[in-house]
Amino acid sequence: MERVCKDSVGMTSVPGSSMDSAEPLNYHAAARQGRQAEYGERWGEGAARYFSIEADFLDEDQSIRLMPVPESFFCPISATIMSDPVATVDGCAYERDYIERWFRERRQAHQSITSPTTGLPLPSTTLMPLLALQRAIEAYLAHRPELRRDHMAGRSFEEAAQVLQTDLLEKQAMNTNMGDEVRRLREANKALVRQLRQSESDRAKLLQQLQQARWQLGIAEEPTFAELPDGALQPSSSDESTAFASAAEAEADLSRLQLQLARTEAQAQASASETRRDGSRKSASRRGPFFLALAAVLAAMAGSVHVAKGRAKAPPGLEPMELEANLSPEATQVQVAEMSLIASDFRPRKFGRGIPELIRCVEQLRSRSLEERHDAVMSLMATAREGKDMRKAILQAGAVLPLVELLRERSPALQEAAAAALGALCADGDQAQATLLRAGAVPALVRLLASDSSVPTRAAASAVRNLAANHNAAQLAIAQAGAITPLIRLLAHSDRGVQAQAASALGNLAGDSSENHFDKQVMISQAGAVEPLVQLLQSGAAEVREAGASALRMLVTNNADNQVAVAHGGAIRPLVKLLRDEAPSVREEAAAALGNLVFFNDETNSGNQAAIAEAGAVPHLAALLLDAKGQVAETAAGALRNLAAQNANNQEAICREALPSLVRLLRDPHSSQTQVEAAGAIHNLAAGNAKTQQLIVEAGALEPLVALLKGEAPRMREIAAGALWALARDNPELQSAIDRSGTIQAELSKHGS
Structure with missing residues (x-):
């Protein structure tokens, strides 16, 4: 299992402590307030997009509806928009003046201090300023001046909203002249589509040339071609990759051809030396012109392929990123070992350092025989277990794209093997992860997460876990592909292995302990991950308990909102119970999660401190x-x-x-x-x-x-x-x-x- 550092537990300093100088403390406080203010402004600006169109854009009967003021902007006591919001220890937000008045009235009446919202007793009257919410309200009102103007004139915010609704409907008629512009844009779009089809036709011709060259070298079967609408020929394939992936595949094919050519030339030189020793040099001299001509053809094709690649662009967010954090060798070994799905009676081929043989195995991934494709995947997995150098050689041999294609096969066993192989290949850090991103592995793996069979689902979740480890671009791509919801559903799967892999994947998606990942953490929490993760803490399998505690640890790292949500979700007592677990790794993760529940950005969560001690x-x-x-x-x-x-x-x-x-x-x-x-x-x-x-x-x-x-x-x-x-x-x-x-x-x- 991929493990991230726990610097947030043990390495952070304590706010207000005597060892800290005033200057670093002020710096950290200012930086934290700046982040909160920036988040609040984005929140308020987003909420100020205050209307939605509930019909087609050109529909004359379209309905424009104003979005109401967010409920979180209102004080539960005064029912008015807050100007100085604060939070009580139970996480509820109030206007400062009203909640302080509430506390005074309760004390004067000699009554216990309770929450105005829940009615439950409050252990403390400490109030926490909500800078992000305050900035959000200010930004919201700044982008809706008509609400502030009408409110200052004596109208309520609801009345101001009705006035704006009327103004909006009156201006709706002014949009009718946009029809001509939309039609012009549609025509321009059609022209772009025609250009795209022409580019696809040119690409198909290049792929045809590559396929023919591979067949002539004897490393592929005789190609069959399907005729395109414009008369061009395209190799018959079930490939659904994008133009970017196709260009990358063409480059990989070219690399394999060049390696095969080098091997053939080496054999020719050896044969020529043997011939000279026997006194016969004519056959060797006849081979030279053939290989020189073939090299010239490959060089010309290389120029074409690189031009095609240069025109293609990677999808946004999938560009390779250089990160400082890399997986440790120990973590890599664990991950690769867990990804092994090789049957006990399977005898894979051993490639050693034979790159040409490895290339032949990669070519076999595209075989028409299901059994041959499965055997090729298993052989690659056995080779990947031999070490980082062999996994790097597999990547250089171009195995990623055909493995991604195998994820779309109908055979669950083949899907499982392909997902497991991809998970093993991306266990070596950001360069391998970036290769999988460019090959389009994320959408295919996310589709497998919803598979009816538990086997490919487990392998896909494990691959997503490895792909997301310490790689911001991969985490963003996986979240945008919609992986969070199916991963949360898998937390309730009947297979404990699937539960553990899904929890570990969510933990890695939440980021790492080296920096703040507030948005991703909140996204996972709001999708409903907290409750099922808390339930995993009581699982009968140690790997599931460990994965659940680790995921909760990552969700609450430097995140006050999630700390409150996890505590309210009932995680504290199960985590305390796990401190006595029989598995050392579970005890360690439980202790780390409890430590992270009470600390965020140089501040302490006094409510969670008290709750953990009481437990x-x-x-x-x-x-x-x-x-x-x-x-x-x-x-x-x-x-x-x-x-x-x-x-x-x-x-x-x-x-x-x-x-x-x-x-x-x-x-x-x-x-x-x-x-x-x-x-x-x-x-x-x-x-x-x-x-x-x-x-x-x-x-x-x-x-x-x-x-x-x-x-x-x-x-x-x-x-x-x-x-x-x-x-x-x-x-x-x-x-x-x-x-x-x-x-x-x-x-x-x-x-x-």
Whole structure:
């Protein structure tokens, strides 16, 4: 399974902490507010497109309907559009003045503080400014000045909307003169269609020349051609690719021809050398002109093919992108192994480094025999398992396009094998993923997600998972192709393997932990993924539980909206239960998900912090600090670090349960990252809490923290200095106890300045 880093759990700093200088904090806060403001403006501008046409554009009886003001812009208490929206801890939005008045009235009446919307008690009266919603309302009203104008004149927004409706209907008659322009555009469109057909005819002629050359070289059967309407001949094929894919296929064919020609020339040279040793050179001299002429033909064809390719353009969003993040070798091995569908009694061909034999296998993918095509796919999969170099050779041999064509076959077994092979080929990072994007693999794989058979569906979901891993262009293309809805449906599939692959694919579509992917995360959440993912946490299969927890982790990473949605969806208690799961990978993913539920963009989610602590997570996370499996202890320390941030109750609870184990991790020389997470947790435990500071000193944390200041890693020294500064900044006696020579004190002063 593809795994992404969990930097958002353990590597983020805590807002308002004493180790952070004012300048970085202000920078991050300003950047966050800028992103929220930009999102809100786009939201408001989109909502301001306030009418829809419910008929054909040229229909005289078309109905133009005004879109109402979005309900989310209204305060539930005042029923008016908000100007200063804020959110309570249960996620409901109100006008600040009205919700504060509500709180005051409840206190004066000596009543419990409840939500005006749900009637349920609120654990806190903390209000969170909704900058994005505020900017959305401002942008909405800015793009609908008639509403603001009529409202200021004494009319309600509903009355203003009725006035605008009347004005809109009056101006509808002015659009009748657009008919001539539309007819002119239609004629121009017909001319473009004729040019497109001519280009297709030219392309078919080039493909005909390539097919004939392949037949003459003996690496393909004698071509059969179908006559086009204009009299041109086109190779008979079930190919449904675009003009871009056809041009790419032609280039791949040319590369294979050149490789075959090189192999034939090498054989000719060897034969000529043997002939010279036998005293006969005439046969070798007769081969030379033939190969020179054939090379000239191929060179001429290459020029034609590249011209055709230059005229074709890739679909928007499918251009190859260079990314810094690549899959680790370990993750690649896991993915390729999972994609293996080779039967135990199947004996694939071994190609070794024989590229010509590999090309012949790729050619066999287009065989008329179903059995031969299936055997060719299986042989390619066996070769792909031999390592990254062989997978690269398969890509260079042009296997992607014929494999994409096989996804459209009627045989479920062949569809399964082709999808599995494509998933294995794209497991090596962005270049392989870009090759699949250009070949049109995404639409074909998305169609397979709705297959009635679970086998090709599982293989397609696994291929989509690998294709989306750490590749923004692939994630966008998959989402635009409509993969999110069928993937969510597959979460309820009867096959647990299908469930696991679908959940992993949704997790990879949500992005990675290295940057913000707010729009994609919200898209998946609003499509209804949260509830079925929460149900997967109670599955009887460990791989399903792990995939569900991992997907939820990615949905809530740096996303406050999804954090609230996942918490309301009932995910906290199942995740806490998974902290005791028998599978180490499940325990690790559950701890990471809980850590990400309480942290977003240098801010904490106090409501989720309290809910997770009340669910009993702290003792279980403390127990995981002693877990030696994988990165469980490191991830648990990161989760405790986030739970302790700016939360006095959690700080004291964590000190009671986990402080000795955290101090022990500080002394662990085998994992520097675990030491960093433990030091970060102690920093958050000490920040602004004199009681926990004393407990930390008594637990013996000073000595290992001072030792970490001498470490080689800058990040380790920074976190250790921050923890010591949080302990000593308001305690002169402790400052003296840490360092009586002044050297470490100077270091602490530098970090605290």
